[in-house]
Amino acid sequence: MTTQTLSLEDRIAARPGDFRVLTGDRPTGPLHLGHYFGTLRNRARLQHSGVDLVVVVADYQVLTDRDVAERLVPTVEGLILDYLAAGLDPDRATIFTHSAVPALNQLVLPFLSLVSVPELQRNPTVKDEIAHSRQSSVSGLMFTYPVHQAADILFCKGNLVPVGQDQLPHVEVTRTVARRFNERYGPVFPVPEALLGAAPLLLGTDGTKMSKSRGNAIALSATADETARLIRGARTDADRHITFDPQTRPEVSGLVQLAALCLDEDPHQVAATIGAAGAAALKRTVTEAVNEFLAPMRARRAAYAQEPGLVRDVQRAGNARANAVADQTLLEVREAMGTRY
Structure with missing residues (x-):
């Protein structure tokens, strides 16, 4: 680990309550070992250490590289089962669904005004996703994906993001958005830090990134x-x-x-x-x-x-908590921007 990461780990160990983690996944299929060693293991560890953990099931973002989101309900339910099996505790973590929190998604509009088109074009993670996209052309959602992730992280004022190596550019976009919003409108958002897992990039059975x-x-x-x-x-x-x-x-x-x-x-x-x-x-x-x-x-x-209704109960509780947080953050954003009428 780098000196910066060691220092961050020391701070987490000393004062876990100072940190709120935002992390999550697109429900495009079952989670795999790359997810586990890249970030899931870190999520469970951080939760058990006393860090506030917020996990988004990013159902809207399935559409970044697909024309439609197929079999979304069973895929979302499977994703939540993977979370629970990997050690996430819904009584201690907020597990919510992207589309169920409208105030979060409303933050995307002001955030888009803070990032230039060339900055989005240079993002290496977006370039890689585009290269492996099944679509013949790139949608606006794909292109602005890092800004949507910035809204995911900042709606709850997340200040720690456990990621794999390939996701570091997205965290940097979030840091840029937070700094520019604060400079333009006043201090509202923390500038989050990235925390790398033990295996930032795990290769799949063909020798390329596991995906x-x-x-x-x-x-x-x-x-x-x-x-x-x-x-x-x-x-x-x-x-x-x-x-x-x-x-x-x-x-x-x-x-x-x-x-x-x-x-x-x-x-x-x-x-x-x-x-x-x-x-x-x-x-x-x-x-x-x-x-x-x-x-x-x-x-x-x-x-x-085998527990009837367990996944739906986890979703309902997490969505309620996430909505309360997002509504408060959006209120602060409107106050800062002078758009509370």
């Missing part, structure tokens, strides 16, 4: 057999001797890293243990490590899924 849209992800809700099948089909290379070298051997190293994270071991040691046994042994090691790691999470998820 739902690329079909290379191991879902937290996958069965043991499904997980084994995915790992058997993972790409490796022609060198039989297993080493951990992310620069020259991304496919093999991605699998080694995945096993190391699940085993809580150093990836170089995992690679050395497998050594000349080859890709088949590597895949067996990864499969066993992942399935053992996910077994408790799968059991919790199955138990929660």
Whole structure:
């Protein structure tokens, strides 16, 4: 970790009540191991340490790279089950749905006036999302996605955002929006800080970034057999001797890293243990490590899924809390802007 991150961790440990985390996901499919090691684990850790945790299910933002949001209700419910299985406690965290909080979305309009078109065009995360978009042209929602995320973070005055490496540019846009609003209208918003997870970028079974849209992800809700099948089909290379070298051997190293994270071991040691046994042994090691790691999470998820009305109760309570916070923030924004009539 960097000195800045260590300093931030020290401050969180000393005064967790000073921090409010805003984080969340688009309900485009089940959460996967990249989500868990990139941010979910951090969310649960921060919540248990006493940090105020706010989690958005960003259903509106599904439309950034899709013409329509298909099967949204079961996907949202599955996402919330993934949260609960990963250790988020709805009694201590606010879990809410984007479309259910109109005051949050109203903040997007003034925020858009604070960011230029060239700044949005230069955002590397937007560029990457556009490159992997299924659409023939880019929608305005896709283009302004970082500003929508700024509204998500700032509506509750979030000052800490646990993210993966690829999401850092979005946090920087939020910091820019907060600073410019405060300079133009007066101090309303904190300038949030990013907190990187232990594995900022986890590779998928094809050696590229693990992503739902690329079909290379191991879902937290996958069965043991499904997980084994995915790992058997993972790409490796022609060198039989297993080493951990992310620069020259991304496919093999991605699998080694995945096993190391699940085993809580150093990836170089995992690679050395497998050594000349080859890709088949590597895949067996990864499969066993992942399935053992996910077994408790799968059991919790199955138990929660059997509780009638649990997910809807979590949504209702979280939406009510988020609306109260958003209404108050919007009132402060209108006061600052002189638009409270």
